[in-house]
Every structure is written in C-alpha cells, then in structure tokens.
Amino acid sequence: MPAQGPKQGPKVVIIGAGSLFFGRQAIWQMVHSGHLNTGTLALVDTDKARLDKLERLARAVIEETGVALRLEASADRRAVLAGADFVVLSFARDTVRFRGLDTVVSEKYGIRMCSGDTIGPGGAFRAMRELPEIFACARDIRALCPEAWVINYINPAAVNGIALRRYAPDLRSFALCDSLHMPHVKRAYAERAGLIAEGAPLDAATDAAFDLRIAGVNHFTWVLIAAHDGRDVMPAIAESIRRRAATETDGGDTGAKALHNDAIGYQLYESFGVVPACVSHTKEYVRFWQGHGVMPTQVPALKLWETEDRYRRHQEMWDGIDAYLSGARPVAAFMEDFGPDHATDVIEAMWAGLDKPFYVNTENRGAVGNMADDAFLELLCDLDMETGPVPRPVGDMPRGLRGMQEVVLDTHELTAEAVHEGSRDLLRRALLTDPLSNTIEDTEALIDALLDAERDAVPQHWFGDAGAVRA
Secondary structure, rough: OOOOOOOOOOEEEEEEHHHHOHHHHHHHHHOOOOOOOEEEEEEEEEOOOHHHHHHHHHHHHHHHHOOOOOOEEEEHHHOOOOOEEEEOOOOOOOOHHHHHHHHHHOOOOOOOOOOOOOOOHHEEEHHHHHHHHHHHHHHHHHHHOOOOOOOOOOOOOOHHHHHHHHOOOOOEEOOOOOOOOOOHHHHHHHHHHOOOOOOOOHHHHHHHHEOOOEEEEOOOOOOOOEEOOOEOOOOHHHHHHHHHHOOOOOOOOOOOOOHHHHHHHHHHHHHHHHOOOOOHHOOOOOOOOOOOOOOOOOOOOOOOOOOHHHHHHHHHHHHHHHHHOOOOHHHHHHHHHHHOHHHHHHHHHHHHHOOOOEEEEEEOOOOOOOOOOOOEEEEEEEEOOOOOOEOOEEOOOOOOOOOOOHHHHHHHHHHHHHHHHOOOOHHHHHHHOOOOOHHHHHHHHHHHHHHHHHOOOHHHHHHHHOOOOOO
C-alpha cells in the first residue's frame, strides 16, 4: 500500500479580510503553518480597494516563501464559500466612526466608555450594526458550506456568538477574542506569579505544574484559580499588579483602554478576591469608574475612547501594507514582522489534531458549576474537527461576581433577541438591564439619540414597520 502524503490543508474563508487586526496575521499563519499552507485562503471584503491590497500582499508573501497555498479573493462571499472548512467572520462597518459616535453620545447621558464595543450602549448598537450581516452570512453558509466551522471574531463576541447558536443552531459555530490567546496568556501569568523570569518562555515543567483557570463572559473574565504545585499564587499575581500600578502612567500608554489598568485591576482584586483577566474591557463593565461617586476615588473616571487616535493607528497599519507593496520594505520581512493569530492558531490545532487547548466563547456545559449549562462564557476548551470546543472544568464563580456575570449575560441575550426580532421594546429592556444604565428617561433618550446619529448604519426597520433581518 503506498504511503500517504501529508494531509491537505483546509479551505479558510475570511469574511472581512480588510480587518487590520486579523487579515495580516491570518496571511502570516496560513503561509507559516505546514498544516495550513497546502490549503486555500479565500479573502472576502466588500471594500474592493482594501481587498486588492490584501490580495496583492498575500500573493507576494506566497511567492516569496514558495508555499503551495492557494489564494482566492472576492467582494462576493458567495463566490468563494463552497468547500470551506472554516469561515471566519471578521468585519465591521466603519467601526472607528460609529464607536466614536457611540462614545460621544453616551457621555451626554452619563455613560463613559473606554472601548464601547461590547457592553453599554456601544455594545448594543454595534450588535445592531453587525448582526444583520452576520445573519446574512449564516444563510449563505447554510446554503454553500453547511459543514464548515463558523468562527465569529466580531465584537460584541458574546452577543454575536449567542445569536449564532440560538438563531442558526444548525451551523457549527463558536466565538473568539484575542485577549486570552494561549499559550501567551498563561506565560504572562506565570511571569506575574514569579514562576518564570521576566521575558522567559513558559517551559513544559512549569506549564504542567501551573493550574490557571480563567472564566467569565467575554471581556468580563476572571482568574478564578492560580496554583503552582498546589500552592495558591493568586496573591503573588496581585502583588505584581499592585507594584506596576505605582508607575503605570510614568511614560506609559495613556490611551483610554490602557490607562490605569493595573490600579483598577488591583482594586478589583481587593474587592472580589480574584484577579480580572481583561481589565482594559472589564473596567467598562462596572459603574465604579463612571464618575458618579460622591467621595473622592483612587482612580479617576474612565477616559473616553479616542476616535482620532484610532484613525491614525489604522492609517499607520495601511502605510505598513503599502510599504510591502511598493517595495519600500521587502516582502521577505513580512514573516518576521508578524506572528500567529488566535483564530488561525485554533484552526491549525483543530485541522491537524494538535491537542492544544484554547480559550473559546461557547456554552458553559457544566464547566462553571454554579452557572447555567447554556451560559455563553469564555472558557479553556479542547477542540477537534468533529466536536468543536469542549470546555475544561473550572469550578464555581465567586458570589458577587456570579451575579454580575448573570446581569451581563441577560443584557447580551436580550440584545441578541432584540436585533433578531427588530424589537424596540427588547432593545430598551436590554439597555435597562445593562450595568451602565442610569435612569429610564436617560436610557430612552439615549436610544433615540443614537438611532438618529447612526441612521445610515442600522437597518431601517428600527425607524418603521419593516420586518427584522433574521438568520
């Protein structure tokens, strides 16, 4: 019997390939990985100018490296979906502009957002902008590649993940966020716990002895267990955060998402006994830094998300792509400039059966013992092509945090239902449940103001009697 050659790589379709926070890294991983670079990468973006740049970059990198990766590109996803093994949803409609509007308008009604893409009015309205297109993608996937794994990489990750599982249950789907990218997140906590030297890799022995368990709703996750050979190292992690808090603004990043994260993280640890795992977002899920207090606070109110800074950052990224395309920077340097991405790491592990765990947003299924089986949480999962993500046991969510998690889950589930049904009443209920809302009157006025500001980005049924766009 002739020996079989290596398994052919998968077909991976990226809808929203012009996403600067994923498209370039996806090209890197699809070229770099021996498990993936004999497959097909299909780039999809409705912005033809951006699509052209990413396609040219991908072709140049493929030619430079000499791999057998096949490349497809189209502004019409239906032209490339057939035969897909994975479909990654990574698009956003003019997200810088609309997140800026969400932030500025919400501030007028007492809500400060440093990110504005997951919780609060920003999370709800981003779901209103993106979910109808996600539902449209689901219909096309059902028709053209119904066996593909659908990976939502669009915020709000939990809302969109819940919506796909609830309203397109026949599709195989889960959601990802790059904030808990393994093994990097475990290495970072091992360093904070003093288990490895600063900047050192996570060696196999430390990895095996370090029991790190993180869980919660996406962007509201917590380190619930951190133990090394049975010894609790949570206090050591918290102490490293406390020490960094003393100097974190000395020449550091003063952007809204980065500002005061260590000080806030330590205050949350002091309050709840566990360390928050995604402070840059978690600080937006609670009222503590909204500026509504009477007494002086240790940490000032959240700084608002900066629209113009984000525009500049995006332009710098496109300038980097242009440098490769013009020859100002050699294409050969691309493989040194970038590295693996969470989504393509997961794809590689699933396709090749590498038996690597990753943090995935999916149903709880008993992983957190005192939360519902269908609670949509970010959990460390084993994954394979047949069953997808299977969460590893975590333990219980501490009281107090569990109640806060349930409020966030109710907000997300109501938001998904509101968008699916096109219901103003459900949208109102979702935002009144949201932990950032203040008064009923403010919430109602805020909904009106955001609908008026984003009239060209949300479906017209929010302004009339037309039916909702459903999966």
